[in-house]
Structures are given as structure tokens and as C-alpha cells.
Amino acid sequence: MTNQKQKAFQFVDDHRDEMVSLWQEVVMMEGGPHEKEGINKVADRFKKILDDEGAISRTVDFEKAGSTLIAELGENNSKPGVIFLGHMDTAIAAGATAERPFTIKDGKAYGPGVLDMKGGIVAALYAIKALKSIGYNARPIKVLLAGDEEVLHANSNTPDVLMKEATGYGAAFNVETGFVDDGIVVGRKGVARVMMEVKGVAAHAGNDPENGRSAILEIAHKIIDVQGLTDWEKGITFNVGVMQGGTTSTAVPEHAKIFIDVRYKNPDDLSYFMNQLEGVGNKTYIEGTSTTVTYMDGMKPMKTTDGVKQLFEVVKEAYEENGFGSPYAKLVGGASDSAYSVLAGVPTVCAMGVKGGRNHSPEEYAIVDSLYERAKLLIACVLKLDKI
Ligand SMILES: [Zn+2]
Structure with a gap:
């Protein structure tokens, strides 16, 4: 040979x-x-x-x-x-x-x-x-x-x-x-890209701020929650890498979204952390806002x-x-x-x-x-x- x-x-x-x-x-x-x-x-x-x-x-x-x-x-x-x-x-x-x-x-x-x-x-x-x-x-x-x-x-x-x-x-x-x-x-590690999107209620920041429901404020709380999910022991890390929201400083923002990069070691953990992210999505800090969580793409x-x-x-x-x-x-x-x-x-x-x-x-x-x-x-x- x-x-x-x-x-x-x-x-x-x-x-x-x-x-x-x-x-x-x-x-x-x-x-x-x-x-x-x-x-x-x-x-x-x-x-x-x-x-x-x-x-x-x-x-x-x-x-x-x-x-x-x-x-x-x-x-x-x-x-x-x-x-x-x-x-x-x-x-x-x-x-x-x-x-x-x-x-x-x-x-x-x-x-x-x-x-x-x-x-x-x-x-x-x-x-x-x-x-x-x-x-x-x-x-x-x-x-x-x-x-x-x-x-x-x-x-x-x-x-x-x-x-x-x-x-x-x-x-x-x-x-x-x-x-x-x-x-x-x-x-x-595997990677997953997940979008979290918040819909609030727009309002004039000067005339009727009390009727607005800020999507940015809601997502601000959620960014902290998402980052806090990182589990070094399990080998799952979360990175909010992109945040977008609002249109002008004079309006209570109606929309805000973040893109999250998740890295993980075990192929079976995908459903585990998607559930965790859904959990963050379902929790409401600013009443009147709603949140959706979407798996965009990824690799095992x-x-x-x-x-x-x-x-x-x-x-x-x-x-x-x-x-x-x-x-x-x-x-x-x-x-x-x-x-x-x-x-x-x-x-x-x-x-x-x-x-x-x-x-x-x-x-x-x-x-x-x-x-x-x-x-x-x-x-x-x-x-x-x-x-x-
Ligand atoms: Zn390559």
C-alpha cells in the first residue's frame, strides 16, 4: 500500500x-x-x-x-x-x-x-x-x-x-x-438567527404621550432579558446584535425589533432556547404592546x-x-x-x-x-x- x-x-x-x-x-x-x-x-x-x-x-x-x-x-x-x-x-x-x-x-x-x-x-x-x-x-x-x-x-x-x-x-x-x-x-457550535419584533402604539410625544405605548421601551426590557439567557454551562450564548425602532424623536415609537444570534453546542437545544425566547416574547412590560418571535435561519x-x-x-x-x-x-x-x-x-x-x-x-x-x-x-x- x-x-x-x-x-x-x-x-x-x-x-x-x-x-x-x-x-x-x-x-x-x-x-x-x-x-x-x-x-x-x-x-x-x-x-x-x-x-x-x-x-x-x-x-x-x-x-x-x-x-x-x-x-x-x-x-x-x-x-x-x-x-x-x-x-x-x-x-x-x-x-x-x-x-x-x-x-x-x-x-x-x-x-x-x-x-x-x-x-x-x-x-x-x-x-x-x-x-x-x-x-x-x-x-x-x-x-x-x-x-x-x-x-x-x-x-x-x-x-x-x-x-x-x-x-x-x-x-x-x-x-x-x-x-x-x-x-x-x-x-x-450551531447558530440560529432570531428576530423579535414589538408593536406598540404611536402617539405625539408632546400632545398625547399618555396614549402612546413605546415599542422601544418594551424591547429595551426584552434585550436585557434575552442577554440574560446566556448559559455558559450548557454552551448557549445569546447576542442581540442589531436593534431597530422608531421613526422620529417626536413620536412614541410604534415599532421596534432586534436580531439575536444564538450559538449552541447540542443540536437538541434548538427547541429549548426557542421556548425561552418565546417566554421573553410573551412577557409584557408595557401594557398594550405585543411581541412576535421568529426563527429566521441557522445551522445545526x-x-x-x-x-x-x-x-x-x-x-x-x-x-x-x-x-x-x-x-x-x-x-x-x-x-x-x-x-x-x-x-x-x-x-x-x-x-x-x-x-x-x-x-x-x-x-x-x-x-x-x-x-x-x-x-x-x-x-x-x-x-x-x-x-x-
Ligand atoms: Zn466555508
């Missing part, structure tokens, strides 16, 4: 230039939030590459969101398959590629989505090509690439699609943004299951054996689609993509050498699965 692994590694090294040019090509396609057309162009490009490797592929399309690409390779179903997971959309608004085209300087690549997460997908595709080149057929391989992760799948049922497609698989590698300190993500947490821990050990071994450094198991607050493969019962590790920093900012960069290293790491991990 070592020989096979070396051959696959050699394949990666022989295709370094091709990998970088594909990276450049897909970064330049853009595809930020709400750019369905650009995202779907990226999906078509990846689909073609996988089809050329003999994949059976299809897209799940949505009216107001980027498509999900699903591709399956390999006919040997004797063992549970391997999933490469990721997303094709970026968090960067339209027009960014004109301002900041893909460039390489001092061993770092720059451009919108270069790190988050087009580099990781290129690494995964070349890991697959390399595995195919050595005749790998021990397990089926599935590629699952979402097209609307950065908008939390607000206009699609992508999480359901991912869970359905992942069910029954043996391991998933999410080629999300890799960390320069070699942290491999084994757990992520990635739970650190025993399967996740076991898969991390496989990654750690592969990492160390091949001289890539020494990784550690990392827990982060930001959500990803790894939540859904884990919910489907599939051991998953996240942040397996190219390494870099400054995600979601104009300074976003990725280390070019990590493109090849991560492709090799993925190869080594997949080959190692057959030992366990």
Missing part, C-alpha cells in the same frame, strides 16, 4: 500546475451570496471534472439558491463509502474578482474564496483523481458540494439533501478552511461524537506518518455543513482544506503548498480507512 500511496502522492506532484490553474479558474468565477448563476457555473465545472473520472453526478437545483452537486464514484459497495464535503459559494459580494483577482505572492494565494473554500475543493478533486489513477476501489466515494452554505441555506432544503445523501457512509472529510496551526475541527451544531473522535485519530496518524506536522482536535464557534453529515451518523472531520487565514475579508489568503499537502493528506486518510 505504501507504494500505492507514493504513486498517488506523485500524481499530485505531477499535477501541481494544473491544480493551481483550476484553483485560479474557479476563484475567478466568483459566486458570492445571492449569485446563483456564478455558483452554478462553478458547480458545472466541478461536475465536468468528476464526470471525466467516471462519476455518476447530478445537481439539486433551487429557485433562490445555488445548486448542490452530488457525484458518486466506484462500484465496490462492500464497505461504507467516503464523503468529500464542501461548499462552492463564497461569503464575498459580487465584483470582488475584478478588484482582487487570483494572485500568488510569496507562496500565498489571494482572491475571493481562495481559502473558503475553493482551494479545499480543488485538493479534494485531485485526491480523487490520484486515487483513481492508482485504481482505488476499496470504497465508494461521494462528493457533496453545497451552493448556499454562506447564507445558512436560507432559501433551500440543502441540510435535508446532505443528510439524506450522507446516510450510510463510513467517513466524511469536509475540506473547509484549514488552519495554519494544524487544528482539525471535531466540533462546531457539529457534535463531537465517538465516531468523530475515531476519525480524528486516523487523520492524526496520517498527518504524522507523512511528515505534515502534528494536528490537534479543535472546537470552534462557527458553523459548517459537517453538522449535517454528523447528524446523519457519519464520522466527520472538518477544516481539512487548504490552510490560510483572514476568511471573509479582502485579506483572505491560502498557503499554496498546502494545496498539494492537503490533497496528499486526504489520500493518506482514505487509504488508512481500509486498515480500520
Whole structure:
């Protein structure tokens, strides 16, 4: 097998230039939030590459969101398959590629989505090509690439699609943004965005303030209540990040609303804290006001299951054996689609993509050498699965 692994590694090294040019090509396609057309162009490009490797592929399309690409390779179903997971959309608004085209300087690549997460997908595709080149057929391989992760799948049922497609698989590698300190993500908090809206009674602040019912005063009390719900022990935090209300200082405000960001560790806690927020909503401080609580969108947490821990050990071994450094198991607050493969019962590790920093900012960069290293790491991990 070592020989096979070396051959696959050699394949990666022989295709370094091709990998970088594909990276450049897909970064330049853009595809930020709400750019369905650009995202779907990226999906078509990846689909073609996988089809050329003999994949059976299809897209799940949505009216107001980027498509999900699903591709399956390999006919040997004797063992549970391997999933490469990721997303094709970026968090960067339209027009960014004109301002900041893909460039390489001092061993770092720059451009919108270069790190988050087009580099990781290129690494995964070349890991697959390399595995195919050595005749790998021990397990089926599935590629699952979402097209609307950065908008939390607000206009699609992508999480359901991912869970359905992942069910029954043996391991998933999410080629999300890799960390320069070699942290491999084994757990992520979930996020929920909730709106609380108060309707009061408008009145002239000078002529009849006594007939007004201030929506702002009501929500002021509720902001304090919401912030007070934070439970460090349970790992649930509340952040009132946006407040809006009123029209002019001369009127008792009729409307006020807040947007709350909730982070949580346990997928089952969603209904628990929504009930708590409903409780705050139902309590009235200023008589004559009414409050509604609306779940806007969100992503479930990635739970650190025993399967996740076991898969991390496989990654750690592969990492160390091949001289890539020494990784550690990392827990982060930001959500990803790894939540859904884990919910489907599939051991998953996240942040397996190219390494870099400054995600979601104009300074976003990725280390070019990590493109090849991560492709090799993925190869080594997949080959190692057959030992366990
Ligand atoms: Zn991402």
C-alpha cells in the first residue's frame, strides 16, 4: 500500500500546475451570496471534472439558491463509502474578482474564496483523481458540494439533501478552511438567527404621550432579558446584535425589533432556547404592546461524537506518518455543513482544506503548498480507512 500511496502522492506532484490553474479558474468565477448563476457555473465545472473520472453526478437545483452537486464514484459497495464535503459559494459580494483577482505572492494565494473554500475543493478533486489513477476501489466515494452554505441555506432544503445523501457512509472529510496551526475541527457550535419584533402604539410625544405605548421601551426590557439567557454551562450564548425602532424623536415609537444570534453546542437545544425566547416574547412590560418571535435561519451544531473522535485519530496518524506536522482536535464557534453529515451518523472531520487565514475579508489568503499537502493528506486518510 505504501507504494500505492507514493504513486498517488506523485500524481499530485505531477499535477501541481494544473491544480493551481483550476484553483485560479474557479476563484475567478466568483459566486458570492445571492449569485446563483456564478455558483452554478462553478458547480458545472466541478461536475465536468468528476464526470471525466467516471462519476455518476447530478445537481439539486433551487429557485433562490445555488445548486448542490452530488457525484458518486466506484462500484465496490462492500464497505461504507467516503464523503468529500464542501461548499462552492463564497461569503464575498459580487465584483470582488475584478478588484482582487487570483494572485500568488510569496507562496500565498489571494482572491475571493481562495481559502473558503475553493482551494479545499480543488485538493479534494485531485485526491480523487490520484486515487483513481492508482485504481482505488476499496470504497465508494461521494462528493457533496453545497451552493448556499454562506447564507445558512436560507432559501433551500440543502441540510435535508446532505443528510439524506450522507446516510450510510463510513467517513466524511469536509475540506473547509484549514488552519495554519494544524487544528482539525471535531466540533462546531450551531447558530440560529432570531428576530423579535414589538408593536406598540404611536402617539405625539408632546400632545398625547399618555396614549402612546413605546415599542422601544418594551424591547429595551426584552434585550436585557434575552442577554440574560446566556448559559455558559450548557454552551448557549445569546447576542442581540442589531436593534431597530422608531421613526422620529417626536413620536412614541410604534415599532421596534432586534436580531439575536444564538450559538449552541447540542443540536437538541434548538427547541429549548426557542421556548425561552418565546417566554421573553410573551412577557409584557408595557401594557398594550405585543411581541412576535421568529426563527429566521441557522445551522445545526457539529457534535463531537465517538465516531468523530475515531476519525480524528486516523487523520492524526496520517498527518504524522507523512511528515505534515502534528494536528490537534479543535472546537470552534462557527458553523459548517459537517453538522449535517454528523447528524446523519457519519464520522466527520472538518477544516481539512487548504490552510490560510483572514476568511471573509479582502485579506483572505491560502498557503499554496498546502494545496498539494492537503490533497496528499486526504489520500493518506482514505487509504488508512481500509486498515480500520
Ligand atoms: Zn466555508
